[in-house]
Amino acid sequence: MLTTGTIASAVTAFIVTVSLVEAVILWRRRRGTDNPYSWKEVWLSLADLAGRKLSVLLPLSLATPVFHLAWEHRLFTVTLNSALMVLLLFIGQEFCYYWYHRASHRIRFFWATHAVHHSPNQMSLASAYRLGWTGKITGSAVFFAPLVLLGVRPEVVLATLSANLLYQFWLHNDWMPKLGWLEYVFNTPSAHRVHHASNVDYLDANYGGVLIIFDRLFGTYVEERADEPVRYGLVHPTTTANPIVNQFEHWISLFRDMANSRKPWHALGYLTMPPGWAPDGQGTTTEALRLAQQQQRRTAQAAESAGAAPEGTLQQA
Known part of the structure; x- marks a missing residue:
């Protein structure tokens, strides 16, 4: 008889095997x-996976009491007894996932964990x-508590989230081309490559799980461009091969910034504002990086125009 644990183990074995086959190729x-x-990237991913499997043994989850409270005070009791109800659950889960994922990039407390997922310097299935x-520990699953409050059982919500993450496995590759009309509706490898990019033009984009429609709706969709590899x-x-450093370097830097803050609200800002935020406004947030890049481009265009002016004047004469 198949159990949840047996299925989870089989899925884990499958994705690890496929990722290693891709790695060899x-x-x-x-x-x-x-x-x-880089086999170092595979090693860090395998160490991450092993650590998360062990963390299941620790009874530490901020989301568990929140889910319990939401279920106790649920507005309805949802029964998935029709295709329409399954579809509504899927759309609702995608909506919650979009905002969870967006918050993971825009709130440094959540980014300290999520940065680990973005630390690979190469894109592969192992990522x-x-x-x-x-x-x-951060309780990021609380973003899905509204579904529980609406009457979806917590275990169903978590199972749906697991299915969402399983779908995203195949998105982590740099060899699959764009997929035509599917790019307008679904999250694809091309869209997800943009999400994992450190290019300033690509930062903080394409948060969707299975779908890309909420990115298009809320203005966070960015298309992969041939002129911007x-x-x-x-x-x-991140250059470390040490999994401990890989896991905790962003937490250490966060706590260091908070400890060195001169005012309590500055420490709170480091915790809740986007990565790169600084109280003096001289930080390296996405907005600051884009502003600096725009200024550099304007300066380069002005210099190019100034250099071309004498030649243009000569031709007119």
Whole structure:
């Protein structure tokens, strides 16, 4: 008889096996090139996966009491007895996932965990299961509590979330091309490559899980461009091969900034504002990086125009 644990173990074995097959193929294809395949990235992802499996043994989850409270005070009791109800659950879960994912990029407290997923400097299937060890502690699953409050059983909500994450496994590759009309509706490898990019033009985009429609609706969709090749990893790249450092370096920097704050509201700002925020306004948030890039482009265009002016004047004469 199949149990939830048996199914989960089989799925884990499947995704690890497929990712290792891809790793071997990419390693052989890229030998002797300027972009050789990095086995270090696979090692960090496997260490992350092992650590999360062990963390299940720890009874630490901020979401559990929230889910319990939401279920006790639920507005309805939802029964998934029709295709329409399943569809509504899927859409509702996608909506919640979009805002969870967006918050994970825009609130540094959640980013300290989510940054681990973005730390690979190469995109591969192994990147998909590097998710960070501290997700349970931060309570990020509370973003899905509205579904429980509406009457969906907590275990159903979590199972739907697991299915969402399983779908995203195949999105983590850099070799699959764009998929035509599917790009307008679904999250695809092309859309997800943009999401994992550190290019300023691509930052904080494409938060969807299975669908991309909420990104289009809320203005966070960015298309992958041929003239802007993706640079994977963080704005300040992680180079460590130590899984402990990989997991906790962003928490350490967050606590350091908070401890060095001169005012309590500055410490709160470091915790709740976007990554790169600074109380003096001189930080490296996405907005600040884009403003600096725009200024650099204007300066370059002005210099180019000034350099072309004498030649243009001569031709007119």
